[in-house]
Structures are given as structure tokens and as C-alpha cells.
Amino acid sequence: MRTDAADTYSYLGPAGTFTEAALRQVPEAAGKTWRSVNNVGEALDDVVTGRSIAAMIAIENSVEGGVSATQDALATIPGLRIVGEYLVRVNFVLVARKGTTLEQVKVVNAHPVAYGQCLEWLDKHLPAHGHLPAASNVTAAASLLTSEVADAALAPPNITEHYDLDVLATGVENNPNAVTRFVLVSKTRELPARTGADKTSVIAELPDDTAGRLLEMLEQFATRGINLSLIQSRPIGDALGRYRFVLDLDGHVHDERVADALLGLKRFSPNVVFLGSYPRADKQRVEVVTQYDNDAFVEARDWLRGLLSGEPASPAGE
Amino acid sequence: MRTDAADTYSYLGPAGTFTEAALRQVPEAAGKTWRSVNNVGEALDDVVTGRSIAAMIAIENSVEGGVSATQDALATIPGLRIVGEYLVRVNFVLVARKGTTLEQVKVVNAHPVAYGQCLEWLDKHLPAHGHLPAASNVTAAASLLTSEVADAALAPPNITEHYDLDVLATGVENNPNAVTRFVLVSKTRELPARTGADKTSVIAELPDDTAGRLLEMLEQFATRGINLSLIQSRPIGDALGRYRFVLDLDGHVHDERVADALLGLKRFSPNVVFLGSYPRADKQRVEVVTQYDNDAFVEARDWLRGLLSGEPASPAGE
Amino acid sequence: MRTDAADTYSYLGPAGTFTEAALRQVPEAAGKTWRSVNNVGEALDDVVTGRSIAAMIAIENSVEGGVSATQDALATIPGLRIVGEYLVRVNFVLVARKGTTLEQVKVVNAHPVAYGQCLEWLDKHLPAHGHLPAASNVTAAASLLTSEVADAALAPPNITEHYDLDVLATGVENNPNAVTRFVLVSKTRELPARTGADKTSVIAELPDDTAGRLLEMLEQFATRGINLSLIQSRPIGDALGRYRFVLDLDGHVHDERVADALLGLKRFSPNVVFLGSYPRADKQRVEVVTQYDNDAFVEARDWLRGLLSGEPASPAGE
Amino acid sequence: MRTDAADTYSYLGPAGTFTEAALRQVPEAAGKTWRSVNNVGEALDDVVTGRSIAAMIAIENSVEGGVSATQDALATIPGLRIVGEYLVRVNFVLVARKGTTLEQVKVVNAHPVAYGQCLEWLDKHLPAHGHLPAASNVTAAASLLTSEVADAALAPPNITEHYDLDVLATGVENNPNAVTRFVLVSKTRELPARTGADKTSVIAELPDDTAGRLLEMLEQFATRGINLSLIQSRPIGDALGRYRFVLDLDGHVHDERVADALLGLKRFSPNVVFLGSYPRADKQRVEVVTQYDNDAFVEARDWLRGLLSGEPASPAGE
Numbered sequence A, B, C, D: 001m002r003t004d005a006a007d008t009y010s011y012l013g014p015a016g017t018f019t020e021a022a023l024r025q026v027p028e029a030a031g032k033t034w035r036s037v038n039n040v041g042e043a044l045d046d047v048v049t050g051r052s053i054a055a056m057i058a059i060e061n062s063v064e065g066g067v068s069a070t071q072d073a074l075a076t077i078p079g080l081r082i083v084g085e086y087l088v089r090v091n092f093v094l095v096a097r098k099g100t101t102l103e104q105v106k107v108v109n110a111h112p113v114a115y116g117q118c119l120e121w122l123d124k125h126l127p128a129h130g131h132l133p134a135a136s137n138v139t140a141a142a143s144l145l146t147s148e149v150a151d152a153a154l155a156p157p158n159i160t161e162h163y164d165l166d167v168l169a170t171g172v173e174n175n176p177n178a179v180t181r182f183v184l185v186s187k188t189r190e191l192p193a194r195t196g197a198d199k200t201s202v203i204a205e206l207p208d209d210t211a212g213r214l215l216e217m218l219e220q221f222a223t224r225g226i227n228l229s230l231i232q233s234r235p236i237g238d239a240l241g242r243y244r245f246v247l248d249l250d251g252h253v254h255d256e257r258v259a260d261a262l263l264g265l266k267r268f269s270p271n272v273v274f275l276g277s278y279p280r281a282d283k284q285r286v287e288v289v290t291q292y293d294n295d296a297f298v299e300a301r302d303w304l305r306g307l308l309s310g311e312p313a314s315p316a317g318e
Helices: A018-023 A040-049 A068-076 A112-117 A119-125 A137-145 A157-161 A213-222 A256-268 A294-309 B018-023 B040-049 B068-076 B112-117 B119-125 B137-145 B157-161 B213-222 B256-268 B294-309 C018-023 C040-049 C068-076 C112-117 C119-125 C137-145 C157-161 C213-222 C256-268 C294-309 D018-023 D040-049 D068-076 D112-117 D119-125 D137-145 D157-161 D213-222 D256-268 D294-309
Strands: A008-012 A033-037 A054-060 A081-089 A093-096 A107-110 A130-133 A152-155 A166-170 A179-186 A198-205 A228-235 A243-250 A272-279 B008-012 B033-037 B054-060 B081-089 B093-096 B107-110 B130-133 B152-155 B166-170 B179-186 B198-205 B228-235 B243-250 B272-279 C008-012 C033-037 C054-060 C081-089 C093-096 C107-110 C130-133 C152-155 C166-170 C179-186 C198-205 C228-235 C243-250 C272-279 D008-012 D033-037 D054-060 D081-089 D093-096 D107-110 D130-133 D152-155 D166-170 D179-186 D198-205 D228-235 D243-250 D272-279
Touching (some): A008 A018, A008 A040, A018 A081, A018 A179, A033 A040, A040 A054, A040 A068, A040 A179, A068 A198, A068 A243, A068 A272, A093 A137, A093 A157, A107 A137, A112 A119, A112 A130, A137 A152, A213 A243, A213 B213, A213 D213, A228 D243, A243 D228, A256 A272, A256 A294, B008 B018, B008 B040, B018 B054, B018 B081, B018 B179, B033 B040, B040 B068, B040 B179, B068 B228, B068 B272, B107 B112, B107 B137, B112 B119, B112 B130, B137 B152, B137 B157, B213 B243, B213 B256, B213 C213, B228 C243, B243 C228, B256 B294, C008 C018, C008 C040, C018 C081, C018 C179, C054 C068, C068 C272, C093 C137, C093 C157, C107 C112, C107 C137, C112 C119, C213 C228, C213 C243, C213 D213, C256 C272, C256 D294, D008 D018, D008 D040, D018 D081, D018 D179, D040 D054, D040 D068, D040 D179, D068 D198, D068 D272, D093 D157, D112 D119, D112 D130, D137 D152, D213 D228, D213 D243, D213 D256, D256 D294
Parallel strands (some): A008 A033, A008 A054, A107 A152, B008 B033, B008 B054, B081 B272, B107 B130, B107 B152, C008 C033, C008 C054, D008 D033, D008 D054, D107 D130, D107 D152
Antiparallel strands (some): A054 A179, A093 A152, A093 A166, A198 A243, A198 A272, A228 A243, A228 D228, B054 B179, B081 B179, B093 B152, B093 B166, B198 B272, B228 B243, B228 C228, C081 C179, C093 C152, C093 C166, C198 C243, C198 C272, C228 C243, D081 D179, D093 D166, D198 D243, D198 D272, D228 D243
């Protein structure tokens, strides 16, 4: 069967990863081809070259890579757009081959980052265990069925849907509230519709490293009543001390105040990358004071148009 | 002879005042009817009622009244527009009836404010003099010819063009560099053309008296690279502690950055009065960093339009 | 009788002026020598030379001169301190010689500014009147008893305490709520005690006229949670376009946040004049958010001292 | 031999890692016990429990973990201090058992992050290779000597000092300029001496998530002329959308402006963690405009002390 790019979604695989759990939240992806890749670079390359219509990648607080790699890739690869945001709770289970007991576990197979996130539990319940590193959370579990080097593996909770393994313990992670934020990235130029609970992502450089430049950039948002839910400095990479900023704004570019702030940002910054406007995963509506709602923008424009038109004066201050 | 309102200019008279000197700088007023009035209120009333096409009034650092009265009138009388700005050097001469010598001067006729501005010279050269107050700088001199109560008068330098008097001393003012700023006010809705050396005047109220509100208002200008040449708080008058701000911005409302800042100001402030854009009296060109020139605004709009249009992507950051 | 400077207060006289009404509000001045002078310059000169212990002068919205003259004098004469603030309601009465009726009034004697402030009433009730200018509101009334050129005079309401005149009309002013703000100025270095309802006055220059400099100056106050009740730009006078700012801050220099803001202002501005901290005339207590109260300053200092002292660590964030 | 905690430094090992390369830059660590640990958590735990005097950990742009984990650990573990900063260039070599040629390489052993950073070279020169994941950059190389599963390994350039291997290729990383920033963390309360080329690290929470709060926080630095070389938002972890900020300030807490800014930050933020002042790795001197140098702070304090002392006045503006 020939797969069409328009029907393909790339994700950090294989089946069973947290990234796959994020992709399951995308209604449009249901019933389509899901292409498992090995890292963020491959996933975005699929999108750029047209092998896939979209890629799901981790962007914040990930256990599967992502974050810095994702932010830097989005900053430098032209033409990408974020079209959706998804949250996945990052819990782990300890799994083993059928019939294994916890007492029998000597070696634990685990992705290094996952291993660090479960170390408290392991140190307490398996103080004498050894660690065999794996390339991903899923291969750690999968390899239990093909090799006997390890006795158990750390894996996402849904791993047993994919592999015939026993769960020895659940909730073995240090922080049960850990969440990874994923974004769905595509080359589409079509913007997701405004829902009232939206986010807009941009990446911008400062004009120079004079003290106060960052402040000036943020004033572009403050003067339009826009809250930032994420601000992260990332080295540009050409020289030490040069930074770009990854910014998440509350609101959609179809909100007047967001569009106006982007205009201000574009004038201020020598390099702005618009990454898209999309519905927030937490569906929390953006609260705007009346002063900065769409009506205020329309009203101000009408007022200015009146001033410039040479029409008869309206009463002062109205 | 019937005078047409369209041919009449009001000014604080009579002929010979500094205000008249300002009106002489207006080419369009040459050969028209000049209507002498007694104060700023009368002058603006002429404009509002249509008795005159425009009025010349002092707005900063005046010896003939104006300033506060002018600012408050402009803030509250609807439909007025500043269409020109003029500077007049405020120097004084001491004049007397033909044949009078300085030694003979016992009583000096002078407008109270002018008197204060020349007191240093008078105290030094006429330590025993008395002061007879006058209603204006010109009536002080004029009355020398109709009454002998005073022996000399303080007057503008050009007074001898109007009255047959001897000049006993020139440069008698405390500060030889004193300048009064005048504005020509009209009801026209037509904006003076942009010259590149322009000023825009507005009056705005703060939304409330929370600390930092003024700062927020000024950020509207800073984020567009606009310098303020005047900022003055004036009590609104309805309650103590409530202020409006008289602001002069470098630039013309036909400059993109000024128009954009006015939109921002309008959204921020519950009450904005636009007083006009007009050529600066000092003809000093407004220097704008590239970041905030018209091209930057056009470019930013094009960029945003591209983002929203669904057109194929251009390279990142362009 | 020899008057001691320590017992003398200068004010814009003569007895009966609004300035005198302000001086009456000063308990310490009761029973002392009140020296009547002719203008703000003379009043401050009395203080500088030691002729008087203090001078009462108008600083905002005056009908007797003051304001700009006062602000400029305070900016340039070294060693002056504001020690008190007083408000006087600016109402006028029309007075005449005993037995005169309103119908008999042909010529009105009045200080030019007072005349302008009562013109609405005069135009309505005495449409055919003439105006004789006076040097002050009081001399206008006083001269009725020595000359018959004028039939009536505009004067402060308490004028009849000083002169034997009939009141023909009260409340003849255009705006019955007009208030003039006066300050008592002295050379003392002792600060009035903090009351919790205080004001601090300073005058500061901007380092240069770069866009955003004013904003930077105001940030010094915003970052300490300080509200400004007055901000006024005044030309420095050495060159057009160079301004100094007269600022009134809510709070006393003995409030930690005010002292800290003055330090910040001093570092920022090439020229700061501290005019004093003194009780507000309106006795309105200054509300400060907890974040910026004295405790917050003490706590922060303790915290920093702990950091620098090499003492054992306290828990993170405490 | 008994090792004393005061003589022990913890680092992400084993010998040969980039972290070890960072530790080699610390003169005080020469000749002391170096304790190899497996992750940031273990390294900091050594410091907290007193097993080590200090730990070297990656804080920015790491290939060995660190960054987020490091920042979150520093924010939540009380009593830690950064005492030094070190930069290590992140280059890789491809190593193999003696006598192996590039053509013979079928399987490459590599830490997953290192693998991603060298994928461009591998895809080009070894298009058919397989990837065997390793727990660290060093174990990848070390395992070549104990197992024949892999034919080559990615490793830091100095790996051949520790293991008897052949270098098949150098500079195989995607980005030859990649640098990882490391910090040396200890429990000492003694501050490294001010060098003039220093950095101060703090972590602070915003008081609430009102728009403009971040701006207000940054104004604390701008009003003291302080540049930020790093600003990074990190989720606090108690609820989605709550962030703390990791900030690197140019300057030492013994610089007046930095101490003053920390006071301002402490008052503003409900939770500030001071992580220390220490010499910059790049030894770049911090340039301060005169306005904000130490003298300006001393001068301002002297000025304020003079104002409050009741001493005779100095000339205005001095």
C-alpha cells in the first residue's frame, strides 16, 4: 500500500511513547499513517521534505528529548508552523517479562532521562540494581522480549497495549505531576481557527545586547495588555552571549491586540519567526481587560480615521 | 466694511503685543483682518463661534497670560485644532514721552507680569520708581500719550512702530533668552502637510491614579520610538488629584509611528483630545531610528499580512 | 519696633490676598510679623537673604502669579525647602464704596488674571462695564477708597475685614471649585515630621533628550511603588527643547521607598533638587501595597545582609 | 585511604566526560579526589549531604543532561551556591578498537544525545550504520574494549587519554562551535572575590500572573543599568502556567548596583533564591556606564545623607 504524505504523521516512536500518546489526542490523525522516527530532527525533516503532513514533537519538560532541540529547530528551519498543543502526563511503570517478581530484578533497562526521573523509587525499592541504557522508553521495554540482559524496564503506562509484559509497579516516577508539552508542527499556511483559548508562539532576537533591550521587547506586549506564558532565552549559536527568545503569548493572531503586538515586535526585532496561533491544550480562556479587547482596537481605529478624514468634529474626547 | 470670518484672525491685542508679533509670522494672515481681543478665552470663543478663522494664543512661558488657561481651554472646548507654532523672543524696552530722560522717570506703567520680568533692571537703574499696573504691554505704553500719571512704560521692542515714543533703554528684561511659544488655533479639519519637522499635540487622561499608570501611558510612545518634547500635568478640575496630561510628540500623525502611538494612547486612555499635527517653529527635523521609520511599519504590515494570508512561506525571519 | 527675621513671614500682599489666606492656615505664623511683598521673586529673596524665616507662595493654578515663576525659582535658587502645603479656594466678590448699587457700576477695577476668571459673570450682569487693571486683587479694592475712577472691584471674599466696602455680589468667579495650591518655603534643613499623609517635591533634569529617557526616570518611581501626584516639564532656559521636571511624590523621604527612589533618581539624573517632604494639604493618607512598605525594605536588607555575611544558609527563598 | 569530604569533587563521570573536562579547569580541584556520579541529582546530593565539597554540573546546552534538571534542582534545594563557571567546547571523535577501519564500522555505540548531535556526519559517511545506545559518552567508548556488539563509538576528543582506542574521525559533530556551560556548586557561604568580570545568578518567582509582571521585574534591573545574560522561565511545577525565572546578571553582588537590584527584586518577588556571584568563564569585563558605577551609588547616598542630616545646604543640584 502506498502511503500519501498528506496522510502521514511523524512522531518519536516506536508505538507506546509519550509522543505517541500526544498524537492520539489529535482527531485528524486517527486512521492515518503514523511514521515512527528517532528524534526531533528527523520528525521535522519529514515535514520539511513533505514525507509527512505533520510531526508531533516535545517542546517543554520532556523525557524523550525535545525542548532545546525543538526550540532551536523551530528557530532555524523556515516555513514551519505549530498547529496544535497537547499535554501528556509523564508517569512510568516498571515492567518485566511475564512471571518475573520485583525481587528478581537485578538490571533495569531504561532511557537515561527516564532513569533519572525514577531514580528515587529505584534507589528505595531496588537499591542494588544495575542500569542498562536504552534509546527510548519503548525500546527499553521491547528489548525485554528479545534479550535477557535486563530483567525489567521503565516504560509509559500504556506499554502493555503493545507488549506482553507484566507491570511490577506503577507510579515509579519522582514527580507524579510531571507533564510534557507537545506541539504538532506542519508546513500548512492555514491558521487554526480562533477559539478564545489560544496561544501564539514566536521567536525573536534582540537588536543588540544593550541593557534594557529585553525590557523594550516586553513592553511591546505590556502596552497591548498581553500576558506571556513562556519566555525562554536560547543561545543563537553564532557567538557566546547572543540570545534569541522563545515566547508564548496568550491569544490568537486574529485577536487585534496580538496582531498589533506582532507588528510592534517585528519593527523592534531584527529577526522574528512566527510559529503559529493554536488552541491551548488546557482550554483556559484568555481573559482580556476591556481596554485591550477587539472593540477597543476597532474604536481607536475609527477615532483615528475620523481625525484624519477632515470630517466635522465630534465632541472633545469622544 | 463687512469683514468675513474667513478673513479674520483673533489675537491678544492691541497692535504691538508679542502675540501680534507671532501673528506677523503667519504668511496666510498677511493682508487679512486682525481682531484684537483681551484674553485667551475671547480668542478661542471667536474661533468656536465662527467670528474668526483662527486665533493666535500663547501656550508656553508667556508674559501675556496663556499657558494654563490655554491648555485648559484646549482640553475642554471641542473641535479646536492647532495648525501652526510660532516662537517670539520676549525682550522689553523702556519707553517714555518724547524728550523724557531716564532721570525724570518716577512712575513706570507696566503689565504686572512684564513688570516682574524686568524688576532686576528697574531696581538697579530706577531704585525709587513706583509701579502703575496696566492691562497689557501695549496699553502701558499707549497710556503715556493720554495720561501723565506715569512717566515711562515697559513695552515690546516694536512698540515705536505704533506709538510716537522715545526708547530710554533696551534689553531691560531679566532673561534676554526668554521665548514665548504661540500656537495658531482653528476649527479646520484639514491637517497641515507633513514637513518632516513636525509636532503633534494631544491631551490625555489616565484611566485611574494607580502607581505606574503614567509610565504605562509613556510606554505607548517609547515602544514606537517617539520622543516627547512637552509633558505637563494639569488638574482636570472635577476633583483634587485628578490630572490630564498635555503632550507634544515629535512627528506628524501622517508618520506611521505617530498614528500607531495615537491608536495605543486612545485604547489606554479614557479620554484623548487630538489637538493637531503642525510644523515645528524651530524647523528642527525629527530624527527617527530606522527601526521606527515609515518603511519599518510598512514592512511589518506586509510581513503580518503574509503570515495571515496562507501564502507560501518566505524564509524564516524575513 | 525691630522685627527679627526669625519672626517674619513674607507673602504676596497686601493683607486680604489669597496668599494671606494661605498664611493664616499656618499655626506657627500666628502672632508673628507678616511681610507683604509684590511677587514670588521678592518673597523668595527675603528667605534667601534671611529677611524672613519663610515665604508663602502660589505653586499651582494661581490667580496671583506664581506657578511657572515659582517652579523656576525653586529650581534655580539653592538652599530652599518646602515645609508645608496649603489650599485656598479661589472665590471672588464684587465690592464697591458704601451705598453703591450694581446698576451704578460703570468701571471695574481688577487684577488682569482675576478679571479673566470672573468675565462670564461680568459680561452677563454688567455687559457695558469698563476694566481698570490693578496690581493685585487687594489694591483693586483698596483704590476704591482713594480714587473714583472705578466704581467697583473684584476681591477675595474676606476683603471686607480689611476695607470698609459693600459687597455687591458673591461667587462671581467662572469656576466655583477653583483652588490654588500654596507652599511655605524656608531655608531650614529640618524636615517636617512624617505624618503618613505626606508629599515629597523634587526637580530633576533628564541626562539627554533620547526617546525613552523620561520613561526611564519614571521607572525609578514605579519600581518602588510610588505614585506621582504632579509631573510638569519646564524649559531649563539654556536652550529650546531642554526640560527639567517638577515632580511631587506620594510619601515622605523618611519612608524607605521614597528615600530609595531618590537614590535612584540621583544616580539617573545629572541634576536633582530636593525641595522637601511635608504634610499634604488634603491630609489624604498615602496607601502603599505591602510589597513596598517599610517592612519590605527592612526585610530585603536583612536578607541581603544574610547572603553577604557568610552565615549558615536559611531555607531556599526565605 | 580515607577520603575527606573537603577534598572531594563530584562530577558526571566517568573520567573522560565533558564534565570532567570542566572540572580540570578548576585549579583548587587539582590533586583532590574526584567522585564520578551518574546524574545531576546525585552530584548535588553529594554536596548537600557533605559527601563532597563541590559538584560540577552542566547548566546550559549540555550533551550530558543538566540544564532543566540543574535549574530545577538549584531552585528547590536550599543552601547551594554557584562558585564558578566553566565552558567546554563540545566536539566529538569517532573511536574504534585498534586496527579498525571506517569501512568496517557497522554499529556505533553512543549516548542518545551525542548520537543526535553527530547524525549529519554519520548519515553521510556511514549511511548504513546501526545505533547502540550508551549511558554516557565515555561508557560508549569504554564498552568497545569489553564487547564486540559495536564497532565504533562517539566520544569526547580526550578519550584516548583514558582508553587505548584508534581515532577514526575528528570533528564529527553537527555544530563545531557548540559549547556547554558548567557551574561548580558548593554549600560554602563565602563569596568568590569580585574580579570585574563577574556574573550573579538568581531564581525568582513573579508575585502573580498579571500581564506586565515580568516587565516590572525586569525594570528592577534596567533602573540600575544591569544587563541580563540569561533569562529562562521554568515551570514551578505546582500548577501549569506558574513559572519561576532563572536570571544571570552581569556583575557581582559586591557591585553596588547589583546589591541594590537584588534588594529591589527581593521586595518585588515572593520568592528569590540567590545562587551566587562568581567570575565569568569568558573573563569578559562588565562595562557599566558611569551613571551606574559604584561611585554613583556612594555619591547618591552621600547626597541623601546630607539632605536628611540638617546640614547647611550645598548649591542646588550638587
